[in-house]
Amino acid sequence: MSKMATREAYGKALAQLVEKRKDVIVLDADLSKSTKTADAKKAAPNQHYNIGIAEGNMMGVAAGLASSGKVVYASSFAMFAAGRAYEQIRNSIAYPKRNVKICATHAGISVGEDGASHQCIEDIALMRVIPGMKVFQPCDEASTKAIIAAIADIDGPCYVRLGRCAVESIYQDYTFTLGKGHVLRKGKHIALIASGLMVQEALKAADMLEEEVTVIDIDCIKPIDQELIVETAKNHNVIYTIEEHNVMAGLGSAVAEVLAPLGLSCRQIMIGMQDQFGESGTPQELLKAYGLDAESIVEKIKQTK
Amino acid sequence: MNKEMLEKRANHIRQNIVRMVYEAKSGHPGGSLSATDILTYLYFEEMDINEKNVSGIKRDRFVLSKGHASPLLYAVLSEKGLLQEEELSGFRKIHSRLQGHPNMNYIDGVDMSTGSLGQGISAAAGMALAGKIDETPYRIYTLLGDGECEEGEVWEAAMFAAHYHLDNLCAIVDFNGLQIDGDVRDVIDPTPIDQKFEAFGWYVEHVNGHDFDELSKAFTKARENKGKPTMILAHTIKGKGVSFMENNYAWHGSVPNDEQYIQAMNELKEESV
Numbered sequence: 001m002s003k004m005a006t007r008e009a010y011g012k013a014l015a016q017l018v019e020k021r022k023d024v025i026v027l028d029a030d031l032s033k034s035t036k037t038a039d040a041k042k043a044a045p046n047q048h049y050n051i052g053i054a055e056g057n058m059m060g061v062a063a064g065l066a067s068s069g070k071v072v073y074a075s076s077f078a079m080f081a082a083g084r085a086y087e088q089i090r091n092s093i094a095y096p097k098r099n100v101k102i103c104a105t106h107a108g109i110s111v112g113e114d115g116a117s118h119q120c121i122e123d124i125a126l127m128r129v130i131p132g133m134k135v136f137q138p139c140d141e142a143s144t145k146a147i148i149a150a151i152a153d154i155d156g157p158c159y160v161r162l163g164r165c166a167v168e169s170i171y172q173d174y175t176f177t178l179g180k181g182h183v184l185r186k187g188k189h190i191a192l193i194a195s196g197l198m199v200q201e202a203l204k205a206a207d208m209l210e211e212e213v214t215v216i217d218i219d220c221i222k223p224i225d226q227e228l229i230v231e232t233a234k235n236h237n238v239i240y241t242i243e244e245h246n247v248m249a250g251l252g253s254a255v256a257e258v259l260a261p262l263g264l265s266c267r268q269i270m271i272g273m274q275d276q277f278g279e280s281g282t283p284q285e286l287l288k289a290y291g292l293d294a295e296s297i298v299e300k301i302k303q304t305k
Numbered sequence: 306m307n308k309e310m311l312e313k314r315a316n317h318i319r320q321n322i323v324r325m326v327y328e329a330k331s332g333h334p335g336g337s338l339s340a341t342d343i344l345t346y347l348y349f350e351e352m353d354i355n356e357k358n359v360s361g362i363k364r365d366r367f368v369l370s371k372g373h374a375s376p377l378l379y380a381v382l383s384e385k386g387l388l389q390e391e392e393l394s395g396f397r398k399i400h401s402r403l404q405g406h407p408n409m410n411y412i413d414g415v416d417m418s419t420g421s422l423g424q425g426i427s428a429a430a431g432m433a434l435a436g437k438i439d440e441t442p443y444r445i446y447t448l449l450g451d452g453e454c455e456e457g458e459v460w461e462a463a464m465f466a467a468h469y470h471l472d473n474l475c476a477i478v479d480f481n482g483l484q485i486d487g488d489v490r491d492v493i494d495p496t497p498i499d500q501k502f503e504a505f506g507w508y509v510e511h512v513n514g515h516d517f518d519e520l521s522k523a524f525t526k527a528r529e530n531k532g533k534p535t536m537i538l539a540h541t542i543k544g545k546g547v548s549f550m551e552n553n554y555a556w557h558g559s560v561p562n563d564e565q566y567i568q569a570m571n572e573l574k575e576e577s578v
Contacts (some may be wrong), residue, residue, distance in 0.1 A: 025438070049434070049469070057427045057461035064431020067409075067417065068362055068439070087421060088458070092428055096409050096418035 002141070003166040006196070007105040009144035010162050011036025014073060014103075015043035017152060022047070024152060025065050027074040029055050034164075035075040035105045055080045059088035059100070066098040071152055074100060078107035078161060082123035094130045094157045101151050102127075105162040107137075108244035109278035109286045110197055112164070116277040125249030127159040128222050134178075135222040137161040137251075139199035142174040143219050150176045161196060163244075165283050168200045170217065181225035187212035190305055191232045192297075194242040195221060195251050201287070202242050204294035209301065221254055229258045233266040238305055240269050244292060247272040269304050271297060306350055308517050314384055315345040319546045320573045321380035321393055327566045329397035331405070335556040337377035339481040339514070339541040340448055344381045346520040347446055359387055359413045365443050366416040366432055370425025371450035371479065372406040373558070378415065379403050387414040423456030425449070426476060430466045433474035433534070444528070448477050452484030454495040460505065466534040467506030474534040475527045476507075479514065481543035483554040502536040514539030547572055 018024050018040045026048045032038040041048035051058040055076050062072040075081070081104040082089070093100045109119045127135050136151070136158065138144040144162065151158045170184065184199070185206055191214035194202035199217045206213050214236060218224065233239060239259075241252035252270035259268065273290055287293040291300060318341050326332035344367075348354065352365040369378050379396060382388040395401030402411035406420025416432075419425040429447035436443050453459060466474050478498055486492045495501075499509045508530045512519040520539075527535035543557070544550025547569040561569055 025435075046438075051465060052461075052468075054458075054461035054465065056423075056458045057430075057465055060424050060427020060458065060462065061431035061434065061465065063417070064368075064428035064433070065435050066431075067428065068432050068435030070435055070438075088424055088427070091418070091421040092424045 002169050004141040005164060005166045006138055006140070006144045006162040007036050007164060009141040010103055010105070010148055011039035013145040013148035014040040017149060018044040018047045021071070021152065023069065023071050025049065025070045025072050027051050027058050027062055027072060029053055029058050029076040029080065031076055037073070037075045055085040056088045059085045060092045062100045063092040063096065063098045066100050072100045073103055075103045075105065077118060078104035078120035078123045079118055082126045082159065083120055086126055090130050094133050097132060097156050099155055101158045101160065103148070103160045103162060106164045107161045108163060108197065109273065109290060110163055110165045110244060110283040112283045112286065113280050115280040119278040121244070121246045121273045121278065123161060124221060124243070124245050124251060128249065128254065132156060133222065134158045135161070136220055137196040138219045139196055139217055140167055140170040142169065142171040143176070146174050146176040147219065154178065163197050165197065167197055170199055170203070179220055179223040179225055181220065181228045182217040183214065183228070184217055185213070185215040187214045189237045190214065190301065191216060191236040191239045192242060193218055193232070193239055193251070193255055195219060197244050198242040198292065201292065201294045201297060205297040205301070208294060208298045218251060221251055224254050224258065226258045229255055230262065233259050233262070233264045236266055238267045238269060240271055240301060242292070242297060243272040245272055246275055248275060271300055306517065306521055311345055311349060311517050314349060315342050316546070316573055318345060318377070318380040318384050320570060321383060321390070322376040323547065323561065323566065323569045323573065325376045325380065325393050325396040327561050328394055330560050331397045332376050332560065333373040333558045334376065335483070335543040335550060335554070336371060336450060336479065336481065337374045338545045338547060338550065339543045340374055340377055340479040341545065342515045342517065343448065343477055343479065343520060343539055344377055346517055346524070348381050348385050350521065351524045352446065354385070354414070356386060363441055363443060366445050368417040368425045368429040368445070368447040369407055369419050370429070370447045371422065371453050372419030372425065374448070375405065375407050378407055382412070382414045388412065422450070422453045423458035426459055426462040429476070430462050430471060430474060433466065433471040434469055436473050437469070437471065443473070445474050446477065448479060450484070451478055451480045451482065451489050451495060451498060452492070454478065454498050455493050463502060463505040463507065470532050471534045472531050475524070475537065476534065477537045477539055479541055480538055481541045483543045483552070483557065485554065485557045487554050499536070499538045506533060507536045508533040510535065510537045512537060512539050514541035515545060
């Protein structure tokens with residue numbers, strides 16, 4: 001099975017996009033080889049600008065370019081995009097509804113050896129709570145490419161959460177629809193709702209469980225697929241939300257926000273970072289240490305189902 | 306340039322600033338009055354902006370980086386005929402387009418939503434970069450406060466604008482020497498702002514920010530200057546035009562009471578257009 005990091009897929013999709021559309025401008029903050037916007041620079045050097053290590057200014061410049069008719073893709077690591085430049089994103093991009101796509105790579109603990117200072121586990125929360133911001137987290141090459149292309153035609157601010165590690169191909173045939181989740185497997189009683197890197201772990205976990213479980217990929221975290229979540233809650237006893245993010249205010253909370261007012265009998269258990277910082281280690285070691293690999297997910301399900 | 310006309314317009318703008326803050330019982334008169342002459346010159350002598358082109362982006366644009374001087378921007382747009390004067394009474398009131406800090410989505414002629422200091426200059430630099438990319442000849446102006454220069458983002462933007470040779474960008478620093486907590490030199494000294502911008506690769510001009518002749522010369526030089534962005538350091542008086550507000554940092558964000566309002570309007574009463 002072919003593997004590719006979602007940031008790699010981003011670079012490839014962006015390179016195609018800048019060749020096709022001259023109104024697309026790419027900004028990076030001195031990390032273009034890691035975020036892979038360097039691919040777009042190679043494809044269209046005149047449409048790529050390095051802002052240097054100044055993420056706040058990058059978001060402001062993006063807002064100014066967007067105010068002049070450009071479709072702007074601005075990239076850095078999730079920590080420095082959503083984290084450091086949070087207020088610039090909020091006030092210069094989201095509040096005036098500028099057409100800027102913040103594509104943030106190296107999200108979550110799977111950043112690995114760099115450690116907690118670089119492992120952003122708060123970005124879904126930070127971006128999700130900004131009014132009007134759309135939030136995406138693709139899980140593989142195909143869905144990343146489709147989302148990166150699709151958001152060029154969505155007017156307004158978007159945040160795309162991308163990962164450092166190579167991930168397995170999940171989709172043979174992927175179609176993006178704004179606000180729609182994807183049922184990857186249908187089972188009974190138990191549903192796993194995952195996003196990003198956690199989709200492959202959820203599928204592995206499903207393989208390891210004796211019973212058939214439902215697996216859902218939520219790559220469009222905001223707006224979220226309310227209909228699918230409600231339907232899933234009605235047809236299952238337990239929903240496990242699985243995210244490489246703090247369990248507070250991330251995917252799990254987004255799902256809970258949909259379900260809380262309905263008072264359905266389905267329980268929800270949130271798997272994710274339990275309000276703790278990560279540490280240095282290999283991505284696989286870290287996922288295991290924080291209960292996010294398939295084996296740990298299976299164990300958690302057996303204990304709580 | 307008809308200096309007498311500019312003076313009358315500036316005076317009328319100052320009346321509206323004081324009236325708006327008084328009616329709203331909220332707002333920032335000091336730094337609005339200090340930059341009034343600068344914006345009057347910009348909108349009536351320098352910038353290409355009018356009723357016909359205001360809704361578009363292929364014209365000169367202005368970013369109020371010191372967004373709290375919103376009464377000034379609204380009063381100037383009204384003076385220019387781009388806002389109805391009656392609408393100024395809605396300033397800072399619920400359901401009004403005249404938000405406490407400017408919102409570009411509500412009003413044609415507000416070219417960027419600002420208010421969080423340090424961010425406007427970045428957006429202005431982005432607009433200037435777009436002008437270079439598209440090879441359109443418009444110019445981008447932005448007004449910063451001297452206290453605002455304490456924000457790190459200002460210097461990120463300064464580095465960026467010089468690096469990309471954005472000579473279509475002109476920043477004006479309203480150097481009135483005062484910020485909310487007192488003298489800028491006492492709070493955290495941002496000076497020498499001119500030498501810092503120069504060191505960052507900008508072309509720098511000094512003016513008396515209340516002298517239309519000096520403003521005219523500086524903006525002309527900015528336009529003719531090639532290869533570098535321009536910073537105009539404008540020496541101004543906070544609260545200019547209202548005696549008891551002048552050079553008093555307490556008037557950064559204070560509201561005149563009834564008596565003070567009458568006195569202020571009396572002082573500004575003389576000839577308007």
